[in-house]
Amino acid sequence: MIETDTIAAPATPRGKSALAALRISGPAAFQITARCIQEKILFEKTPARYIQLFIAKDPITEKTIDQITAVKYSSPRSFTGEDMVEFFCHGGPFIVNEIHHALITAGARLAKKGEFTRRALLNRKIDLMKAEAIRGLIECNSEAEFLCAQKLYYSGNFASKIRNMREGLIEQLAKIENFIEFEEEQGGIKARQDDKEGIVSILKQIEADLTKREKIKTIEKGLRIVIAGPTNAGKSTLFNTIVGYNRAIVHSKPGTTRDTISETVLIKGHEVLLIDSAGIRDGTDDIEREGVVRSKEEIEKAHILIWVTAADRPFEEEELKELMNFKHKNTIYLINKIDKSEGKEKHFYLDTKKIKAIGISLKNHINNEQLMDEIGKRVEQINKDIEVPDLLLNARYDEIGRSLYNEIKLTIEHWDRAEVAANYLKSGITKIDEWLGKTNTEDIINKIFDGFCIGK
């Protein structure tokens, strides 16, 4: 199936920004572009991959749209493998629409989701797994997912790793079938036991990956640090202090104002969502009660909890109850306001529970640095504990890995009934075929590209 029309789409998110990009790909890409810029001859003469200033215009009305830069990529040396042009204009949604409209008017078709990447796949510029890697790079919500997508993108011929595993299983299958045929022969049973080792090692490999995958899932939505503790202990001051120390270098998300209860911060290079449970609890009556529930939920979801209590007040019973409730959590304990009182009693009490607390005065900046170090260490530890799997690098692979694991496990369990084992093993091999896109190819491709954005 070879596409013969020319597609165009914006390639950057809609929003107000310095730059916006659009792309056109297909046999008529250069011709259509030439109709949409004033300097037709200059465009035709400009060498490939050289970025050049042009004035974009409407091909019918000849009206000026914007001063843009454009780059030609000649087939097959382009992302899609077809002739392509990339446009960079001022980052205003109106301008993007006008240029897109001009390209459509001049003969291009609106690209479907992921259609550029799909063409790259059809033209053998990338394989199915690289396409999935690109999707992963764009879609990842957490650092762990990003690392997985990166591994898939850069691990060269990833498919060959899967094919090796497939060959290993086919070899095992041949042995089992061989055994079935010559069951009566001497020494068969013994050989069968040796064979089992080979398949067990494949099982272990998948098992190890599934474990790594489980860990990744715990921080799939990103790392969360929650600040909790009794009223007036200094939760909001703590929130602002941490934000002040670690403001993330992220450009503002359009359409959102600063959230009063959560803020994205960058700690030791890791993006972390910091949540002030005080903001959740604020309110009265019904709202207050709901706040308490939500606050508990946030604590439950937290990867790191920072409990802050005031040095100049005794523990109340409720606080102690709560403290015990989340003893299992990764918690940093702070005794704040040590400028007012040493908080000896609290330290002493916590010592009896084998809890080490940091005395701090957020107001007077006593031990703030120590706190930041502690937070940094914990964030780094969590990220260090994450291991990128060898093979199960995205949700689809995870799903296939899980089924494969079950089939191989059943194969081993029924090892002594060779025919049953062979059936399970065959079923496992079909899972790998699915992984490689050998079966259900069109379904798999559609599933992958439906998740893409327009313009990719």
Place this chain on the structure above:
Amino acid sequence: MIETDTIAAPATPRGKSALAALRISGPAAFQITARCIQEKILFEKTPARYIQLFIAKDPITEKTIDQITAVKYSSPRSFTGEDMVEFFCHGGPFIVNEIHHALITAGARLAKKGEFTRRALLNRKIDLMKAEAIRGLIECNSEAEFLCAQKLYYSGNFASKIRNMREGLIEQLAKIENFIEFEEEQGGIKARQDDKEGIVSILKQIEADLTKREKIKTIEKGLRIVIAGPTNAGKSTLFNTIVGYNRAIVHSKPGTTRDTISETVLIKGHEVLLIDSAGIRDGTDDIEREGVVRSKEEIEKAHILIWVTAADRPFEEEELKELMNFKHKNTIYLINKIDKSEGKEKHFYLDTKKIKAIGISLKNHINNEQLMDEIGKRVEQINKDIEVPDLLLNARYDEIGRSLYNEIKLTIEHWDRAEVAANYLKSGITKIDEWLGKTNTEDIINKIFDGFCIGK
């Protein structure tokens, strides 16, 4: 004031997309970039304006970040006039952060809002008015604003137009002052009357622009078409029909799902917000009542109203009252369901009120095309009626134009008291100085750049 540090920032909106761009500008731009890519030598050898594939890496850990393309721009042939590099990576927020972080780690500073454009201004690559034009191109919310920004961007040396006006006023001022000095001379009064003509023509010029500006303000937030009419007349069917005919070629806005009551559609190339007042009205009791109020507000704000009524039901008193209430609006009247009844009575009644209605069957696609033509005509007419002002091309100019108009008007009103007139005229000239950025320069520049996004 010459900046000596090197700044870096993302240049495209945060979001998941095919591409994202980052920029770095300043004396160390090339050196910092070289530290953040694996192919240092290739980068150094790559000629300016040639787009080249690289692997971006962390300068400290040497870890791979992403496969990117980068383009060098050598000073002074760049947007800022400094050495610059533009990076294009996969459009995932994680990747953008990682590359930005790498550039900062390697020695760049996080750019402030509009700092790239500010440097372009300081390095005389653009003037103040071009900077305002760029802001306008990015920030515009309506086509009219876009056309204004475009005019400012492309009208060459726009400042010279303003300077010409300034010179005209200074000439008038000289004449008045001359008159004051030689007041006793013969024929003075007569000459003063001739002079007045010159200043009146300037006043008229500004007045014409202010009128154009007023018209633009009415569609500042974009064109709105509202669908209204009694229950069960087919409002929602009409909404879906129009959306189906005119789906906008706009890429989806991140974070928003399809709004049930409004949709952006592209009609004859113009972006229009279509609103179904039925969606607003839905609900019961209190919500219903509030819906009616909101629905009326939407009708009031509409540039085009489409009133739809059913052919098979008689007019109710309330509907007729409403119909009369918005007789002043630009309204398209539809009598729907003509497959069920001809609706003769309704046509007859509307005829007596000199209202021409279109009989339609949305369900059976009778006269749908005629309706679309009518909508298209009205949208085009509204846009045709918009004239782009000569000088008052943005909100700041509008404000200055308004003050200038008042000062000149007062000058003319006090024409016979030469000293008073001279004072008003001087005050008018200071407004022009403000316009040109001759006075309050730093304030004006700050005001302009505070409105910019980071990365521009």
